[in-house]
Amino acid sequence: MINKTMLIIDDHKDFRGMLRWFIENRVKDIEIKEAATGEEGVDMAIAEKPDISLIDIRLPGIDGIETAKQIKQRVPESQIITMSMFKQSSVESLIAQQVVIFLNKETIDSELIPLLYKLFNENKT
Numbered sequence: 264m265i266n267k268t269m270l271i272i273d274d275h276k277d278f279r280g281m282l283r284w285f286i287e288n289r290v291k292d293i294e295i296k297e298a299a300t301g302e303e304g305v306d307m308a309i310a311e312k313p314d315i316s317l318i319d320i321r322l323p324g325i326d327g328i329e330t331a332k333q334i335k336q337r338v339p340e341s342q343i344i345t346m347s348m349f350k351q352s353s354v355e356s357l358i359a360q361q362v363v364i365f366l367n368k369e370t371i372d373s374e375l376i377p378l379l380y381k382l383f384n385e386n387k388t
Contacts, residue, residue, distance in 0.1 A: 267293040267383050270313040270341075272304035272330060274322050282317070282371070289376045290383075301330035308334040313341055315382055320347040342382045346371065 267290065273279045279297045286295060296311055298304035301322045308316055316334050320327035331343045346366045364382075366374055 268311060268313040268315075269293060269295045269379075270298060270304060270308055270311060270316045271295060272298045272301065272316065272322065272327070273319040273346075274299050275319075285372070286375070286379070290379055301325035301327065301333075304330050305333045305337070308338050308341060312338050315342045315344060315379065317344045317346065320345050342385075344375075344378065344382075 269286065271279050271282055273282070276299065279299075283295050283297065287293060296307055296313065298307050301318075302324050304316070304318065304322075305325075316331070316338075318327045318330050318334075322330060325333070327345055327347075331345055334341055335343055342364070344364045344366055346368050364378065366378070
């Protein structure tokens with residue numbers, strides 16, 4: 264039975280596929296959807312209401328910061344994780360407002376899975 268849902272929003276198809284494989288092989292009972300643009304991600308988040316939205320900051324069209332804001336406004340129960348190869352300075356105000364959590368793409372392999380379990384466990388209450 265699937266009891267966790269996640270949306271990955273990244274414009275690089277191969278990276279999305281790698282992330283999906285990485286997560287599905289470490290987290291049980293998860294359904295993962297994918298979007299390639301911010302606009303597509305917002306629409307999908309509204310329709311699917313994922314527990315967690317994992318969003319790249321650099322996206323074509325609306326960027327990941329605006330995507331995160333729109334998802335949080337429309338699906339407030341969705342936890343937002345932003346990711347980038349760059350420093351978190353571009354999302355510091357959203358981090359301070361507790362709208363998003365930031366992960367550097369270089370640390371995804373060591374930090375993402377523990378963070379997902381933490382967020383899924385927090386959402387049980």
